[in-house]
Amino acid sequence: MSKAMAGDTISLAAGLVDSATLPAEEIAAVMPDFFRERGRLALQYGTNEGLESLRRKVLSRIEKADGVPGGLDLGRVLLSTGSQQMLYILTEIMVDPGDIVITAAPSYFVYLGTLETAGAEIVGIPADENGMRVDLLAAAIERIVRAGKGASLKMIYVTTYYDNPTGASLSLDRRKALLETVESFDGIRPLVIEDAAYRDLGFAGKDVPSLWSFDERRDRVAYLGTFSKPFSPGLRTGYAVLPEELVEKVKIFKCGHDFGSASFSQQLIDFAIDRGIYDRNVAILRKTYAAKCRLMCGCLERELAGLAGWREPEGGLYVWLDFGDVDTGLDGAFFSECAREGVLYVPGEFCYPDRKNAPKGRMRLSFGPTSAADIEKGVARLSAALSARSSWGGR
Numbered sequence: 001m002s003k004a005m006a007g008d009t010i011s012l013a014a015g016l017v018d019s020a021t022l023p024a025e026e027i028a029a030v031m032p033d034f035f036r037e038r039g040r041l042a043l044q045y046g047t048n049e050g051l052e053s054l055r056r057k058v059l060s061r062i063e064k065a066d067g068v069p070g071g072l073d074l075g076r077v078l079l080s081t082g083s084q085q086m087l088y089i090l091t092e093i094m095v096d097p098g099d100i101v102i103t104a105a106p107s108y109f110v111y112l113g114t115l116e117t118a119g120a121e122i123v124g125i126p127a128d129e130n131g132m133r134v135d136l137l138a139a140a141i142e143r144i145v146r147a148g149k150g151a152s153l154k155m156i157y158v159t160t161y162y163d164n165p166t167g168a169s170l171s172l173d174r175r176k177a178l179l180e181t182v183e184s185f186d187g188i189r190p191l192v193i194e195d196a197a198y199r200d201l202g203f204a205g206k207d208v209p210s211l212w213s214f215d216e217r218r219d220r221v222a223y224l225g226t227f228s229k230p231f232s233p234g235l236r237t238g239y240a241v242l243p244e245e246l247v248e249k250v251k252i253f254k255c256g257h258d259f260g261s262a263s264f265s266q267q268l269i270d271f272a273i274d275r276g277i278y279d280r281n282v283a284i285l286r287k288t289y290a291a292k293c294r295l296m297c298g299c300l301e302r303e304l305a306g307l308a309g310w311r312e313p314e315g316g317l318y319v320w321l322d323f324g325d326v327d328t329g330l331d332g333a334f335f336s337e338c339a340r341e342g343v344l345y346v347p348g349e350f351c352y353p354d355r356k357n358a359p360k361g362r363m364r365l366s367f368g369p370t371s372a373a374d375i376e377k378g379v380a381r382l383s384a385a386l387s388a389r390s391s392w393g394g395r
């Protein structure tokens with residue numbers, strides 16, 4: 001593929017944030033103050049669970065956004081090296097080879113890879129414009145229980161805000177229904193992982209309470225978030241609010257990994273929140289991504305109306321496209337044609353637990369790191385590749 005690619009290939013594939021929005025100047029301006037106030041703490045080891053003042057901020061922000069009473073034990077909140085590390089650690093703790101994990105289909109493909117590496121059997125529940133089809137969840141769990149594997153069902157993984165890859169959020173009624181469904185089965189207690197990585201990147205519509213907020217006893221749902229998307233992925237700082245029974249286990253694992261995530265990053269984020277830099281940056285990001293998303297969807301409308309289906313997302317970084325019967329897979333002729341035209345996308349097949357039987361025509365486009373000019377050119381190239389259909393055989 002790399003040989004086939006045009007020299008000026010535009011990637012609409014990478015799920016990166018826009019470098020232009022990273023708060024480099026704002027941070028450079030306060031660095032002397034930061035070092036004066038916190039330099040020695042930032043350069044020292046931190047703690048395994050992470051900086052207390054930042055954990056306190058994380059918890060109070062979630063409680064405020066969710067409109068739930070405060071007072072949860074701060075010990076339940078841990079910082080991690082990106083939320084990816086917490087996903088990995090939870091998987092290591094919960095899943096033995098052959099255990100079952102339920103995810104949406106499609107789902108965040110990096111995490112599907114983590115689950116595969118752990119030897120999990122992944123059961124995919126179809127998703128639509130309101131996220132995972134929770135109405136199909138009970139039947140899926142019943143099938144697992146009937147097959148005598150109820151005890152092997154260890155986790156349910158769900159992205160609740162502006163999903164990667166579909167851009168969809170799990171609707172409020174499905175959030176409640178998901179928990180009710182899980183609780184309706186006696187004798188099985190899968191951990192529900194709520195991945196809220198994109199929650200802060202909402203730019204249309206309203207924030208809705210998390211799935212975690214409906215878990216009144218706070219013992220079934222692990223809420224995972226990250227500072228990567230709203231602030232800086234380079235600082236590699238994520239966070240989790242965990243059921244009590246998992247806290248010690250995660251801490252032991254984490255200590256074995258790294259004695260705690262980088263205290264420099266945590267001190268810097270904490271300082272940036274105190275100075276108002278963080279919230280100002282989130283406001284800028286929302287406007288930037290809203291404009292890029294509108295631009296991408298406008299280009300799609302101009303170039304591909306009637307040839308592909310998509311829904312304009314209300315946040316996040318992704319547009320999910322349905323090209324019907326066109327095979328968008330990595331080994332398909334359309335992918336090669338796009339590479340020749342000089343545009344890359346994420347083939348939808350990567351995002352399905354059962355890749356071999358994944359629907360053929362899906363793809364993920366990202367408007368995150370790409371410039372406005374390249375978004376326009378990239379979508380035009382997709383359209384050109386599709387127009388050349390007869391030359392690549394139509395599939």
Ligand SMILES: Cc1ncc(COP(=O)(O)O)c(C=O)c1O
Nearest residue numbers: 082083084108164197226228238
């Ligand atoms: C849905 C989702 N969850 C988790 C992550 C992990 O992000 P990080 O480790 O940077 O916090 C990503 C990154 O793209 C993501 O898309």
